Amino acid sequence: MNENLFISCSLYPMRKDSSFHSFLKDIKSLQSLEIFFKSSERKRYSRDFFDYSPVLKELLHECCADLVVKPLSANAIVSVAELCQRYKVPLTLRGSGTGNYGQCVPINGGVVMLMTSINKIRNFDSSTGDVTVEAGCLLGELNKYLLNKGRHLKLMPSTCRTASVAGFIAGGSGGIGSVRWGFLRDPGHLLALEIVTLEKCSRKIQLDASSAEAINHAYGTNGIITALKLSTCIAIDWHEIAIDCNSFSKAMEILLSSTQAAVDLFLCTLLDKKIIEHIPSWSGEPRGKHRLLLLVSPNGITTLERISQKAGADFYNLGPEKEKEGNGLRELSWNHTTMHMRSIDSNLTYLQMLLPQPEINAINAINAKWGDNILWHLEGVRQQGVQRIAALPLIQWQGQKKLESLMKDCKEAGAVLFNPHVITVEDGGLGVIDSDQVQAKKQYDPQGILNPGKLRGWQQFT
Incomplete structure (x- = not known):
């Protein structure tokens, strides 16, 4: 290979x-x-x-790796880790690259390591349903495997068909299934990890559920995930339901009643009628009304129908989900909603927040000032065991000052913001440094080689 072809174009050469x-x-x-x-x-x-995010686009669009490598074995991962540590070359891990926050962007250049060829399903425990899988396995392929065993994943991003399992654990937080199973960092999801360290002599080590918590949702900053053990749940023949409602507040009442009812749900999405007008019509043609999209077990269909009828809404049973591939309700939820809308108007961006209770009061307060600039997208979630509503509203980009003003108003209305316009783990979450994550980096990556610039707690520590 001609080394003269090697020309760095990283933001930090x-x-x-x-x-x-x-x-x-x-x-x-x-x-x-x-x-x-x-x-x-x-x-x-x-x-x-x-x-x-226009903010991240401006910040990250020139960032580029100086070298990209794809290991074909676990030994190759260890060898790359040792070399990067020895020569103090930054190392950033990449799964399928479906994240939205620059998790896998090498802001200091260096090496990007593609994990997609390390993708075997190592073990399935038929007595518990727990599955052990390598980092690069696609979530969609893993879920197909589990369905043949009578199980499925508890949590999945809307990018499930293309996202990798370690990418979801390292860079995600929740998604489809969060209405029932909460978020990835809740106890019971991640049961064990195998990681490669960047110590002077790199090691491949096993972490139990407690030790693995610090690696979960750390953007690959404190260990190279090579395999994971995940819990799963019994497979359910999910049915797709659409409910149309003239009033957004009434639609929110239906959302809350549905998530609090004694039925099994796997998705509970509410979209503003203006969103429904523009996204693919897989939930039915637009009818000028706000729309709920739900995945429910067969024995819960009649309960949802009764809830919608009591509210004066229109109920549509779209049939079993399993008959659809790539054009079902999952593809219209979570950040796929954002993706579809941005394909229509690239000037749209978004926010992420947990709404305070009662949620309608916060929405009304925000709408009073920003109603012409915001389209509401809500998701039913379980947060610390309680049914809550998360919001991923679409907003017209009007500059960073306007964005900051809107976020300030959302906070003043009582919302907990998860800012998608920042690059660090902490600032995209609760803004609080997780000392366990920093301690894990100190232990497993003492030279700060992995994904530098993404863990604010480490920057403050050093």
């Missing part, structure tokens, strides 16, 4: 001293490792869907 050339020579000698030098490939694998 990689040093070109003799040490770096030695790093290149050593990494090219590794077995079971594909290496990508072309600028087009390096640029491609240095992006995710951060352009959902």
Whole structure:
């Protein structure tokens, strides 16, 4: 391979001293490792869907890896980790790149490591339903495997068909299933991890559920996930339901009544009628009304119908979900809603928040000032064992000052904001440093090689 083809275009150019050339020579000698030098490939694998945020787009659009590698074995992962640690070369992990917050963007250049070839399903425990799977396995493929065993995943992003399992654990938080099963960091989801460390001598170690908590939702900043053990649930023949309502407040009442009813739900989405007008018509043609999208067990259909009739809403049973592939209600929920709307108007961006109770008061307060600039998208979720409503409203981009003003008003209305326009783990969450995550990085990545710039607690520690 011609080293003259190696031209860095990272925002922070990689040093070109003799040490770096030695790093290149050593990494090219590794077995079971594909290496990508072309600028087009390096640029491609240095992006995710951060352009959902105009703020992140401005910040990250020039960031590019100096080198992209794809390990074909666990030993190759250990070898790459050791080399990056030895030469102090930043290392950023990448699954399928379906995140929205720049989780896999190498803001300091260096190496991006693609984990997609480490993708085997190692073990299924038929007595518990627990499954052990390698990092790069696609969630959609894993779920198909589980369905053949009479089980399915408890939580899935709307990108389930293309997202990797470790990418979801490291960069996600919840999604389809959160109405029943809460969020990924809740106890009982992640049962164990296998990780590779970036100590002086890299190790492959096993972490139990308690030790794994610090690696969960850490953007790959404090350990290289190579395998995971996840809990699953008994498979249910989910049915798709659409409920149309003239009044948004009445639709919210139906959402709350449905999530609090004695029925099994896997999805409970509420979309403003203006959103329904523009997204694919897989839930039925627009009827000028706000619409709820639900996945419910067969024995819960009549209960939802009774709830909707009591509220004076229109009820539509769309049939079993299993007959659909890629055009069902899941594809209209969570951040797929954002994706569909941005395909119509790229000037749209979004927020993420947990609404205070009673939720309608907060929405009315926000609408009083921002009603012409906001389209509401709500998701039923379970938060610390209590049924709540999360919001992913679409907003017209009018500049960062307007965005900050809107976020301030949302907070003043009592909403808990999960800011999708920032790059650090903490600022995209509750804004609080997780000392366990920092301690794990100190232990497993003491030189700060992994995904630098994404863990604010580490930056403050160093």
